[in-house]
Amino acid sequence: MDLPNTSSLRHRNVPAASTQVSEAGMEKDKRLDKHEVYEFGGPWGVTAMMTGFPILMYYLWICLWFYDGQLVFPSSVDDIQPFLGRMWGHVKQDAFPTPYAFAMYGSLMAFQLLLAFIMPGYQQEGLPVPSLGYKTLMYNCNALTCWYTTLVTVTVLHWTHIFRLTEIIDNFGELMTVAMIVGFAVSFAAYFITIWRGEQIRMSGNFAYDLFMGACLNPRLGSVDLKMWLEVRIPWVLLFLIAVSGGCKQYEVYGYVTPNMAFMILATGLYINACAKGEECIPQTWDMFHEKWGFMVIFWNFAGVPFTYCYSIVYMASHDPSKYQFSTIGYVALYATILTAYYIWDTSMSQKSRFKMQTQGTFKFRKTFPQLPWGTIENPTYVQTEHGNRLLTSGWWGYARKMNYTADWVQSFTWGLVVGTASPIPYFYSVFFITVLVHRCGRDFERCAIKYGKDWDKYCEIVRWRFIPGVY
Template sequence: MSRDTLLAPQRKKNTNGVPLFKQKVTKLDVKLDNEVHYEFGGPIGVCAMMIGFPCLMYYFWVCLEYHQGRLIYPSSLSQVKPWIINEIWNKIKIGAYPSAWATQVYMGYVLFSFVLAYSMPGPVVEGLPIPSLNGQKLKYLCNGLSSWYLTLFVSFVCHVSGVFRLTHIIDHFGELMTVAILWGFFMSAVVYAVGIYSGKTHRMSGNFFYDFFMGATLNPRIGHVDLKMWAEIRLPWPVLFYLSLSCLLKQYETYGAVTAPAVFIVLAHFLYVNACQKGEECIPTSWDIFYEKNGFMLIFWNMAGVPFTYCYASIYMMKYQLTTGRAITHSLPYTVGIFSLLLVGYYIFDTGNSQKNRFRMEQNGSFIVRNAFPQLPWGHIKNPSYIKTEHGNLLLTSGWWGVARKPHYTADLMMAISWGLITGFDSFLPYFYFCFFLCVLVHRVSRDMERCAKKYGKDWERYCERVPYIFIPYVF
């Protein structure tokens, strides 16, 4: 056994033949968990991102709201200032002012989702051993599925009864986006301040702007609700779904019918949010929960960035039809092809994440069987193959993980590009999500590969020889 072992593993075999390791943390784990090196260009880069993200969101909103998704720009350098004032700022003041209605709706949903996260029934699952907590495993109440279905039921009743028409959501998109942006900054500041005040900081660089962006604390909680997991699962994806659903309902109320592309986007977003909720018990073993701190990067993007930028395909199609009087449609073969791309991507995404995280849960001793809809075949590998490392961890080489090292990322990108393709090729904005997400995943892969190489050494080299391709077999 390695001298670096702080908490020796208690090895057992679970019913699937995967070794069970209990609270194994090494000095190398602690070292890697405490390493600080600047990402995203350091303090200057993160400041540019914190300023640039909201500005970009407003710019894209103006392009969608007033220019049918066409990217606009000043005609000359001398026109930059008046262009910014007239084309951007004045439109924001009129169409994206944080009204009382928007504040009540957005913050009402934030509070509603938190109450459900605190009170709804669900299994309690242990996360991975936390190096900064001497190998302690935190417990997570995974009630996302029950909360999701209750949310769907409540929204259906409110819409049908007229208490709250879901079509109002898209009518006030700009206002809601501003409230979400403000809340993203506010929550980031509060979580950071509480972390500093309580002394529960982790992996701090000493630079205020960088630490604010990356976060001060690893696992902030209110009661038994983990704020990081709540913000990542309960807020962005349901809001995204309701934005797209609002566009679909608006199309139906205005024209008395819905188109296949509009149905496609609602289906795509439903599948994504439903996958997150039904597999929530797998989230505690993920990279975001185990390693990433809860700072502006995660908080702002979950509260505002994800729902109010990933929805551009839905809004573009709705605005296009309202402006031109013509709905975006495609030939039957093209439509079937894009639906097939979405569903194949979803299958790989769902089963790939399930295979990986259930394998981790089996090692962690937190594996449970759930029958949440839909349970897809090959989501759990029986008697998987793996590489056993000197560190003690197992590197999965079965299922999709024997085909590529990041098959779930490939599947994610398949779905992302389908969201754009269903809108046609007349605007860049429906493709923003794919382009942005591609950059995010490539950066994340580089971080992950570097960390794994340090952690596993020669065992990582063996793994890379066994599974040589990252995204696509025989391509990359």
């Protein structure tokens, strides 16, 4: 199939008309900006998730820390009550939200918010938002300077013994509870403040469902976009600090850090650094452009990501290294896999976001480290839609529609693989993540089919595969 000539699509050299939305496109955008159908099982489904997920977090942590990383269940019907009593006992004794835990978690949140206000950053214009009459928002992308400042700060605090990083892993249960409390509190506050201000959009009329999905789209506190701040600064910074805390704990107990724990420090470090160095690409994503700021996003970033994606770290920090040692070849394969997956994920995300910026005429090359080869596509091919948008068909996006998801999932799988078969719980991240990605992919494709019509069919003929080229 012949594709449009794209020789003129280089950096900012894009006709202004390429960013305009047709009248028919505007009508479709209006439809997509309204609540039509329930997702996630509707009110009952989201209520079950809001109540069940915190319980699941406690259960998996208890199994990981107190039961040798194995899943435990009542041995009989008669054992159900005693079993629940033991579980509750662990929560009360080892996960009670102490003032010290509130101080630790609250200090990190306050510090990250302060840095977001005061650190210099890169100004990036977002995509036109249909909900705002196609107005574009400016984003102060200063995550990189905040990230480096955080690294220096925690290093000084640790080496001067003002705050030893081992305190994070030693108080994991208490911190997790505090994170859950903050997640619930901010979710309710964001919902009611939005309703009070009359700024709610895309509402269903059902309280539980609207609380879960959110009422506001682009909440801001001065110059800080709260949704982007929360998604970039909090979960991944905290997850990295948990990994470093686990490494410090190993060094304190054994006098060395295992290659497995070093792997997790590298993996989480790569992830937060990628988010920070390429923060200007985030305003082009679905999360910023369409997803509302509700419990699903707020709780997950305050509590879910940092306290569930870290299960391999928690296991290694509390168990003898002999339980999960690999051969030299095993370690080489593990590190090679994460670095390859990271490269594909980093460059695919960069290609897509920079293509959108090229189309909008807002792309400038930002010098941050590391800038990987093939992060920007020269002369990209695309499908020009009647809606007005362009669908990228070259780079990684010519192989599959969601190559970034595939690479991201492979990374998540290695985060469980790092402990081998010692415990099934660290694989929770990859199992949960593939479920989320498949569901999100379905939501995205359904939305695109409505938005682009026959142009979406044309695009799918060109890029046949969803996740894995030649397979699916």
